[in-house]
Amino acid sequence: xxxxxxxxxxxxxxxIGLICVISEFAIPGVIIIFFGIGAWVVALILLxxxxxxxxxxxxxxxxxxxxxxxxxxxxxxxxxxxxxxxDDFLGKKAEVLEGFSKGAYGKVFFKGTLWKAETxxxxxxxxxxxxxxxxxxxxxxxxxxxxxxx
Numbered sequence: 001x002x003x004x005x006x007x008x009x010x011x012x013x014x015x016i017g018l019i020c021v022i023s024e025f026a027i028p029g030v031i032i033i034f035f036g037i038g039a040w041v042v043a044l045i046l047l048x049x050x051x052x053x054x055x056x057x058x059x060x061x062x063x064x065x066x067x068x069x070x071x072x073x074x075x076x077x078x079x080x081x082x083x084x085x086x087d088d089f090l091g092k093k094a095e096v097l098e099g100f101s102k103g104a105y106g107k108v109f110f111k112g113t114l115w116k117a118e119t120x121x122x123x124x125x126x127x128x129x130x131x132x133x134x135x136x137x138x139x140x141x142x143x144x145x146x147x148x149x150x
Contacts, residue, residue, distance in 0.1 A: 009056065013043035031068060038064030089133045093146060099126045108141060117141040 020036030038060045045051065045059060089110075097114065100106025101124040108117045108131060119125060121144050131143035 009053075010043045010046035013039045013046065013056070013060075017043060030071075034068040034071070035060075035064045037067060089136055089141070092133050093130045094133060094141070094143065096125050096127055096129045096131060099124065099129075101125065105140075108143060110141070115139065115141050117143045119143050119145070121145055 017036040017039030020032050020039060024030070024033040024036065041063050042051075042056050042060045046056070051059070092110065094108040094110035094115065094117070096106060096117075097109050098107035100117070100119065102119055102122060104118075106117050106119075106125060108115050110133070116139065117131070118140060119131070119142070123145055125131060125143070125145055130146045132146050133141050134144050135142035
């Protein structure tokens with residue numbers, strides 16, 4: 001096997017990037033992929049501009065670390081938003097607009113909006129009753145009947 005590709009720095013950076021991206025599947029954490037993308041950015045730049053090894057490494061590190069920090073920040077922000085939404089929903093009451101039972105979906109009115117809802121309760125939930133929100137998956141609320149209508 002010929003190792004001619006080693007003489008082409010763009011190809012070397014591309015292979016490094018490919019190894020990093022593939023490694024992300026084996027080592028979870030969504031970190032290594034940024035270094036793979038950074039290597040691909042260097043490979044693309046080298047297709048048009050000749051950079052010395054120092055500048056190649058500098059571009060690789062700056063791009064990879066910047067992308068990692070910016071995306072990590074967004075992921076943390078999304079988690080905080082999810083926690084805020086959960087705090088705003090859990091334990092709150094909603095009015096049933098369309099009755100339902102276990103295994104079926106109904107409609108509830110909560111915070112001025114119509115929501116799709118489901119329950120694990122064996123008791124049928126009728127229109128006009130109130131339910132308490134015990135969880136949510138995106139826009140689907142998990143609810144349970146309230147003992148006394150409020």
